Amino acid sequence: LAKTTQPISMDSYEGQEVNITCSHNNIATNDYITWYQQFPSQGPRFIIQGYKTKVTNEVASLFIPADRKSSTLSLPRVSLSDTAVYYCLVTLMNTGFQKLVFGTGTRLLVSP
Amino acid sequence: DAGVTQSPTHLIKTRGQQVTLRCSPKSGHDTVSWYQQALGQxxxxxxxxxxxxxxxxGNFPDRFSGHQFPNYSSELNVNALLLGDSAxxxxxxxxxxxxxxxxxxxxxxxxTVV
Structure with a gap:
């Protein structure tokens, strides 16, 4: 699976939009991009997954350009409770038989 | 619908001891994976x-072993605990x-291994 690179940390204020970019230059045709959120002393929580263009759910949006070598997680109007570590992963299509490869993630700190 | 449940939540063991951790998967799931997360990683x-x-x-020694039961629940066993197994x-x-x-x-x- 392709290696991902994302910023180590980001700071924001309540009410702002946060965009976290991830690069995955060696992504393969059968790979998805998946984002997880993790709060301290809790397990990661699935946020969003996409293959190309744009995906939106009630929590976030995921933008993937045509070459799929990068992706951007967008969190609209963040609140203090969005302070967490966000992981960008490349995952296989249509199978639960996969080992998730986590990097060190992006630590997002939201301040009042 | 219960999600994934693990027990115990916290555990302190001494070097050289053995430990068993337990997991019940989300209803309807049949595959269980185990991960180790060190602080800051x-x-x-x-x-x-x-x-x-x-x-x-993954790249873990044989001291780490597991089991899955017919109801899909799982156990993780770690033998001969090292301080570095704290996670x-x-x-x-x-x-x-x-x-x-x-x-x-x-x-x-x-x-926590002490």
């Missing part, structure tokens, strides 16, 4: 169980085959 894959067999394994141990469940394959994680077991 992302989770690292230990192994995965499906149909009561170890399906794939948050996470269990994730998924549906092995199908379109919706995202993994759901439990809250984890915090293991």
């Amino acid at each position: 992302g989770p690292q894959f230990i192994f995965q169980y499906y149909e009561e067999e170890e399906r794939q394994r 948050l141990y996470l269990c994730a469940s998924s549906l092995g085959q199908g379109a919706h394959t995202e993994a759901f994680f439990g809250q984890g077991t915090r293991l």
